[in-house]
Amino acid sequence: MLAKAARNALAKQSKSASRFRGCLYSKRNAPHVISRPATAPATLPLPASRDDADLIALFDQPTLSQWASTSSSTGLFGHSILTTPSAFNALADSTLRSAQLLTDRVLRARESREELFKVVKNLDRLSDLLCGVIDLAELVRNAHPDKAWVQSADEVYEKLCEFMNILNTHVGLYEVLYSVLSDPEVVESLSPEAHQTALIFWRDFEKSGIDLPPVQRKRFVSLSTEILLLGRQFLNETMGARPPAHIKPAELQGLKDMGMGARLRLQAQVTQRDLLVYPGSLQAQMIMRAAPAEEPRQKVYMAANSSTPEQIEVLEKLLQARGQLARLVGKDSYAHMTLADKMAKSPENVQHFLGALLDHTRPYARNALRTLSMRKQAHLNTAPYPIIQAWDRDFYCPPEPPAPPVTLPPLTLGTVFMGLSRLFQNLYGVSLRLAEVTPGEVWHNDVRKLEVVDEDSGVLGYIYADLFARRGKPGGAAHYTVRCSRRTDDDDAEGDLRHADEHDLTVVQLSREFGSSHRRQFSGQEGTFQLPLVVLLCEFVRPTVGRGPTVLEWHEVMTLFHEMGHAMHSMIGRTEYQNVSGTRCATDFVELPSILMEHFLNSTAVLSLFDPNGSFAIRQNGNHHEDPCKSIDTHTQILLAALDQIYHSREACDPGFDSTATLARLYETRGLIPYVPGTSWQTQFGHLFGYGATYYSYLFDRAIASRVWSKLFAHDPLRRETGEKFKREILRHGGGKDPWTMVGKLLDAPELETGDAEAMAEVGRWRIEDEVSVPGRH
Structure with missing residues (x-):
């Protein structure tokens, strides 16, 4: 009950999501669909405002001060x-x-x-x-x-x-x-x-x-x-280091990378010793992508996916303890206990979703695997269709950095924030505006404060953006809800003190002062509401006077769009109760607004919002192509979600439970790339702790977001009526309504509102339009 914040704080540490802050984050691949109007002309974007231009200056000029000129210091x-x-x-x-x-x-x-x-x-x-x-x-x-x-x-x-x-x-x-x-x-x-x-x-x-x-x-x-x-x-x-792979100098012959590869070969020649290549290092990544010989890639893969008996024992004790906990409260398994209040409701329903999604994905993944097999056949001059092993994936289909679907000029951090503000203004009538900061209000000079302003209601809340890397700051990206929205005018706080003595009245004064701040009444809405405060943490390169503003890589643009999707959920989700405010909703629903935000980067109309003056032309990117291995990675994510379900089923409580044998059996029965004997990758599956029995959630929300995008936004992504519908049916309610009801009304699909096994299977049959990547950082 009341321990949700504590559980959520732990989930933050374990890089997971919870009812309080659903902050799944991942490195994302570029969308590949460019939206164009169907029969009606697309909505023209609203012009950039003075506030939008101020955002560019706020984030791109390192010497610009945001301090208030007249205010005294605060906390x-x-x-x-x-x-x-x-x-x-x-x-x-x-x-x-x-x-x-x-x-x-x-x-x-x-x-x-x-x-x-x-x-x-x-x-x-x-x-x-x-x-x-x-x-x-x-x-x-x-x-x-x-x-x-x-x-x-x-x-x-x-x-x-x-x-x-x-x-x-x-x-x-x-x-x-x-x-x-x-x-x-x-x-x-x-x-x-x-x-x-x-x-x-x-x-x-x-x-x-x-x-x-x-x-x-x-x-x-x-x-x-x-x-x-x-x-x-x-x-x-x-997070611990794995033992290194021992690579013989002769195994690096023909290494395609002319930079690091040449240095590795030279090092091997000089020392006349085996090279020690540690899993996860740049050398390991280079070998997996560029070493023509199979042996070094196999050695690196085996080293990266090895486990000690002690590591396996810790995981299996964790899974068994969870199973015992579930049995103690009368549930068949930990999955049954965890999923009862999620959209899925039961592990059986999760299987309906994963089964339907796997049936949809498998043919595409098999075709992609056939493409890799043909590449391996041509490379090694073998008989037709050699087997693709786990260490072949990156060599025959090297991962490429995400790229926009069209050619764009360099995008600075300020430009992207301006584009976000313009997008929110077009969709919701909500914009971002720089706010003054009093001395002592923020914890670092890099932090920027934004007001989120509704065109009718005024200030909805505040976003504090701590976006630049620094020593000691956690990596990745995160959305922290520091204060939720809730109604406060009917608190009857004086009733808490009826039995308090004089000492109590003195002690509680600090708490009452703290709780009474950031409140206002909204026009057209009954009551006074607590304004939400959220913090965005990222690790972008800091702008400097000499180097100029921060220029974002495309995956960083996608990260910012994703996290701002969470932030707007927190801002717009004004409910009377904080327990259901904004992102405090079901784990398998919370990612919908943030993943949908990524889809907007598919649209040339949205990309044009990065240009305040209409001075640059958006051209088709001739180098942009569909990743042939996308469906293989999606298939892998489905298998991991299935593994998570098995690990949190009754099976984990069996006396002879073996997590490695379970992993091998899953890959042998439902996998495409063979399981490698001697490996035990599951000890690196950190999401088994934070996402226990809910790892399917990211796939699930990505399927729903793809459906929402294609059905509502794709042909006219800036249409205000559509944005208002999404705000009215989804964002406004946080966790205060049944999510199946919200999704059903949004998509005009009443058959979904039951949220039964068939509804789960129907979501599984929807196409996931862009690459599915591992949820992971925050």
Whole structure:
């Protein structure tokens, strides 16, 4: 229940997604479909505004100051109390006391009929109270360059998560919620969103084994701790170095790479020793792509996919502990326990989706494999159609860096932000506008602050963009929700203090001040709402006076579009309850808005938004072609999703369970490229921890996004009516409505709204229009 923020923070560390922040990120390949109008002319883009031009200057001119000229210093995110690390600890203590008073109020709710009607609201407030500080601590400990702040954030995080874990298994809170959901009059008074929020709390309580007898509940807590520790150990080992491959000098003859290849050959000649090539190194990548001889590629592959018995044991203990946890709460498997509140609902339904997708993909993958086989035949002068081995893939079909579908001039970071703002303005009537930053508000001078402004409602929220690489900053890209939207004018915060003493009133003052900031009333909407705050973290090259502005590679443009899809979900998803706000929705639904954003880069109309003056011509890219190996990689992702399901089925609890034998059997029965005996790649499958039983989600959302793009946007991607429909049916509701209902209404497909096995299979039959890549960083 209330421990979702803590679970999400862990998921961030494990590079996964959760209800709070679905932040799947991956290196993405270039879209290959260029949209053109069908019968009606496409909508013309709105002209660039002065605010759009300011965005270019904000991100492209390194000497430009964003500091407010008249404001005095403040604290992080404009909170006057967050000026020092010790103040952060003081805020945590104040929040804990506020949370305890609110918890006590909920526990007394059955004493008053009036209070019983406020339970769901107060549980959501309690969650928001704790999450607002935990989420901030998670951001600070990942992004702040000051070690004192990081240490303080670690202490705050641990302190509040410990209290949240107590609430998560609090029998008294569970019994109060049971009274609410058992009272017809109270249930009747709940709005659909409030009822959905209540059910989320209820399911989270049940997942925590709340209704177990004391001995079994103690076992549940013990298993949960064991899973956490095993998961951390497993993740640490997935990141660990593998032993090197020993490559003989003679095996590098004919190496096609004239740069590094020549240096390797020279090194081998001088030393007259085997070369030690470590998996994942540039040398290893070069050998896999350019070594004509099969032996060195096979050696590098074997080294990269080896495991120690200890690494395999850690993974299998993790899977078995998860299975035991599920059995303890009466579920057949961990997958059954995890998927109950997802779109899939059950592992059987996931199999319907994966089976249909595999049937659709297999013929294309086999054709692609035949192409590689023909290349191998010509290279080695063999009999027709030699078998493609795992170490042949990159040599006969070298991966290419993503590229735009048309020729474009260099795109600076500021230009891309301007294009994003113009796209949002065309679709949603929402634009990005630079905002002044007061001293102390941000954690690094690189951070830029943006207002998200609706043409009718005004400021929706704020985005803090921390986009440049620096020492100590985590790699990859991430979207952090530091504060969610929720309605606040009906909080009745004074009711929390009815039983407080004078000391309590003094202690909770910091927490009340912290919680009362960033609020406003929207015209045309009842109530006052908390404004969302999100942070985007990337690792782009910093602009300099000498080198000029940051010029983005195409995969970085796609990354920014993807993460801004999450950000706009957080901004537009204005709900009355923070537990269902924006990206706080089902794991297998949260990626839809962000993946859809990638599709907009297929369109020449959208690409023209990068040009504020209409001065450059967009030309067809003669070098752009469809990757013949795309379908092979998609097929591989389907197999990994299937492996994830098997590993989290009842099979994992069998005494003789062998994760390596399971992997080999899957590839032998459903694979295209043979399994290589002696390898055990599963110990590098880090998503087994963060994505346990939900690895299918990225494929699933990519299929839905492809359908939404082709049916609604492809022929006229800037059409306001279509953007408003997506905003109205999807973005506005966050997790407050059933996602199947939202998708069904968006696509005018009522048959999907049941969300049954046939609906899952139907999604599996939809074409995934662009390359599917591994979800992974944040």
